[in-house]
Amino acid sequence: MTTLLVAEHDDGGLKETTARALAATLELGDDVHLLVAGKDCTPAADAAARLVGVAKVLHADADHLAHQLAEPLAALVVSLAGSFDALIAPATTFGKNLMPRVAALLDVAQVSDITRVVAPDTFERPIYAGNAIETVHTTDAKQVITVRCSAFRPVSEGEQAALIETIAVPAPADALSSFVSAEIPELERPELTAARVIISGGRAFQSAENFGKYLEPVADKLGAAIGASRAAVDAGYAANDLQVGQTGKVVAPDLYIACGISGAIQHLAGMKDSKVIVAINKDPEAPIFQVADYGLVGDVFEILPQLEKAL
Amino acid sequence: MKILVPIKRVVDFNVKVRVKPDGSGVDLANVKMAMNPFDEIAVEEALRLKESGVAEEIVVVSIGPAEAADTIRTGLAMGADRGILIKTDQPTEPLAVAKALKAIVAEEKPGLIILGKQAIDDDCNQTGQMLAALLGWPQGTFASKIVIDGDAVTVTREVDGGLETVKLRLPAVITTDLRLNEPRYASLPNIMKAKKKPIDEKTAAELGVDLAPRLKVLKVTAPPARRAGVKLASVSELIEKLRNEAGVL
Numbered sequence: 001m002t003t004l005l006v007a008e009h010d011d012g013g014l015k016e017t018t019a020r021a022l023a024a025t026l027e028l029g030d031d032v033h034l035l036v037a038g039k040d041c042t043p044a045a046d047a048a049a050r051l052v053g054v055a056k057v058l059h060a061d062a063d064h065l066a067h068q069l070a071e072p073l074a075a076l077v078v079s080l081a082g083s084f085d086a087l088i089a090p091a092t093t094f095g096k097n098l099m100p101r102v103a104a105l106l107d108v109a110q111v112s113d114i115t116r117v118v119a120p121d122t123f124e125r126p127i128y129a130g131n132a133i134e135t136v137h138t139t140d141a142k143q144v145i146t147v148r149c150s151a152f153r154p155v156s157e158g159e160q161a162a163l164i165e166t167i168a169v170p171a172p173a174d175a176l177s178s179f180v181s182a183e184i185p186e187l188e189r190p191e192l193t194a195a196r197v198i199i200s201g202g203r204a205f206q207s208a209e210n211f212g213k214y215l216e217p218v219a220d221k222l223g224a225a226i227g228a229s230r231a232a233v234d235a236g237y238a239a240n241d242l243q244v245g246q247t248g249k250v251v252a253p254d255l256y257i258a259c260g261i262s263g264a265i266q267h268l269a270g271m272k273d274s275k276v277i278v279a280i281n282k283d284p285e286a287p288i289f290q291v292a293d294y295g296l297v298g299d300v301f302e303i304l305p306q307l308e309k310a311l
Numbered sequence: 312m313k314i315l316v317p318i319k320r321v322v323d324f325n326v327k328v329r330v331k332p333d334g335s336g337v338d339l340a341n342v343k344m345a346m347n348p349f350d351e352i353a354v355e356e357a358l359r360l361k362e363s364g365v366a367e368e369i370v371v372v373s374i375g376p377a378e379a380a381d382t383i384r385t386g387l388a389m390g391a392d393r394g395i396l397i398k399t400d401q402p403t404e405p406l407a408v409a410k411a412l413k414a415i416v417a418e419e420k421p422g423l424i425i426l427g428k429q430a431i432d433d434d435c436n437q438t439g440q441m442l443a444a445l446l447g448w449p450q451g452t453f454a455s456k457i458v459i460d461g462d463a464v465t466v467t468r469e470v471d472g473g474l475e476t477v478k479l480r481l482p483a484v485i486t487t488d489l490r491l492n493e494p495r496y497a498s499l500p501n502i503m504k505a506k507k508k509p510i511d512e513k514t515a516a517e518l519g520v521d522l523a524p525r526l527k528v529l530k531v532t533a534p535p536a537r538r539a540g541v542k543l544a545s546v547s548e549l550i551e552k553l554r555n556e557a558g559v560l
Binding site: 067069070071074092093094096097098099100101102103104105107108109110111112113122126127128129130131132133134135136137138139140175176177178179180181182183184185187191193197222230233234239240241243246247249254255265266272275276277278284289290291292293294295296297303306307310311 | 322324327328330337349404405406409428429431432433434435436437438439440441442443444445447448449450451452453455465468469470471472473474475476477478479480488489490524525526527528529530531532533534537539540541542543545546547549550552553557559560
């Protein structure tokens, strides 16, 4: 089986999500080609070639592929699809934006967010916010798949680099979309989906100011990423891209510390596969305690400063 | 401009579903159903565009069983002008839904389509992108801001790590994210008024679309359960446990 994995990258380097999606891709078959498409993305293509298990890197560099907009990128993936049995991408906002467009153009029913490869045409994926797991079998001749990255360990870099083939990409006749701007704040902390430790806050923080004031010192001590519940995002305490949950990010760190988060099913869907869960909450009956390995009943405003001092 | 808003009837977001013991699916008997929350945001955004004078008519469309008419009625009570129900008792996959919607677009000729980024039942996150692909239209997924400007729309998108703003040529497909707006509640007079608004019924056969599923669900199981752990008395006890018992510090 020959598969094409669409790499997620920022031209200058690969995102870790690519190495995780590669782990799933290798379970489908060992002839894996990696597509690195962008503008001035040679460093990302070089990094892709070093990932263990990659047979070949397809490097597409063109002005119209800058910012990797879905319309031209999907057209490129579709143009390459003939040589592959399966087309795969990480189930991040990048892959979620791109792959359904590819699938529809190929008339394929996509399998989203797979968490396990049962057989090369059979996969497990969570539904209903992770409250059920369905095993689906695809009947299409070709497959289009996105991979839930938290369910797979990233493939490491090896000694030997795979062959990089440069592919020519003619510009589309007319552009449907154009890039205007991006606001991607520089992260002082690890990225949520790649962090080993995550500390998350909920409604209990009462303000954006408190959210930062109480969580950041502990996160700094732990080298942790900061997450938030939907309630905290809705109330404006935290940015939307910090949201952990069914419709936010799905994470599975070694340690997840939920602070002042009650534990709505939508939030649990995003973090219940973490290795160790700690819950800090005033309400001893909060549902979060039902999934936590360790619980502390108390006020986050008292416990977090204590925790920061003790670490 | 006419705006088409596809909506889905799903299990209410507060319901914790249970897997059937025979593994054939989840138990939906007597479970509260509601409009997919992201679709409510889509209806709200369309209403705001109408109120600001950008749009003239809002059509909500749903694909599903007869009961999906209730969901359409909810959209009409919020303020949409009329509804279309594509009636089917089959389970529907995003690709089939996108094909049915494409057929509706051919009849209705909307200038903009707004729909939820994801349905909270199958969690697929596909329909909007697929519809855009089939129509050959641009797509603005996971929108947190929409500004119409002549024959283009500027969409700010929630992406991993921050925000991205793109400009799309109209007509276009936009999918909604959480922060786009806060949907209104339907007022009692509007609920009454909605009862008189028209809902057109169609079938997939009339639209020339095959809704047969392509994916075979072999089984549905409950996720591995997590057991509640222990409640600790102090921060120092917590740190001791994390260091020595769990080994994660």
